[in-house]
Amino acid sequence: MIESIFSTPLYYSFAEEQILTGIQSEIDLCIDDIKLQYVQAWGKTHKISSDDILEKHDLANLENFIEHNVYEYLDDLQYQGNREYKIKAWVSVFETNDYGHIHNHGDADISGVYYFQTNTTDGELTFYHPAVQVELSRCFNHIPLWEHVPIIGKLVMFPGYLKHGIFRNQTTDTRISISFNVFFKEETNATT
Numbered sequence: 001m002i003e004s005i006f007s008t009p010l011y012y013s014f015a016e017e018q019i020l021t022g023i024q025s026e027i028d029l030c031i032d033d034i035k036l037q038y039v040q041a042w043g044k045t046h047k048i049s050s051d052d053i054l055e056k057h058d059l060a061n062l063e064n065f066i067e068h069n070v071y072e073y074l075d076d077l078q079y080q081g082n083r084e085y086k087i088k089a090w091v092s093v094f095e096t097n098d099y100g101h102i103h104n105h106g107d108a109d110i111s112g113v114y115y116f117q118t119n120t121t122d123g124e125l126t127f128y129h130p131a132v133q134v135e136l137s138r139c140f141n142h143i144p145l146w147e148h149v150p151i152i153g154k155l156v157m158f159p160g161y162l163k164h165g166i167f168r169n170q171t172t173d174t175r176i177s178i179s180f181n182v183f184f185k186e187e188t189n190a191t192t
């Protein structure tokens with residue numbers, strides 16, 4: 001008998017019908033005003049916005065959709081801690097030949113991405129095993145990475161510590177996504 005311990009819970013969901021329309025149209029309204037740039041320290045990977053777009057623009061539908069799904073994720077995880085959180089979000093734009101280097105999101109509790117514009121073949125989101133030692137193992141490393149296909153309206157969330165990257169956009173279309181980090185507030189003991 002095998003016990004699969006220490007698994008990595010990824011979460012995904014789709015915005016549909018009026019929710020999808022609401023999110024897409026509010027992003028449409030502000031996307032051309034968002035300043036984008038390559039991050040010098042990463043080289044020419046992909047452009048991101050420097051501003052927190054949820055602070056700077058009215059994206060209430062997106063914010064509500066993310067919040068609803070963060071709580072669904074926590075329910076599925078049976079997380080009993082403080083659910084108050086801070087969120088930071090930015091736009092990522094992948095033009096032809098752009099890609100996302102392999103990285104993690106440091107001390108973010110939950111990280112995620114919402115796909116605003118994609119042709120589904122312009123760069124899969126790829127996750128890597130969190131235990132780096134697994135790379136040395138023949139029998140445990142037969143699934144070295146896990147891919148998520150980008151689809152408009154899809155939301156993917158994952159632990160901030162999990163290594164991931166984005167395959168190179170080898171199409172002539174531009175792929176646009178909204179990435180975010182969720183940080184839960186520290187537990188405070190009301191009696192002290």
Ligand SMILES: [Fe+2]
Pocket residue numbers: 103104105164179
């Ligand atoms: Fe990332």
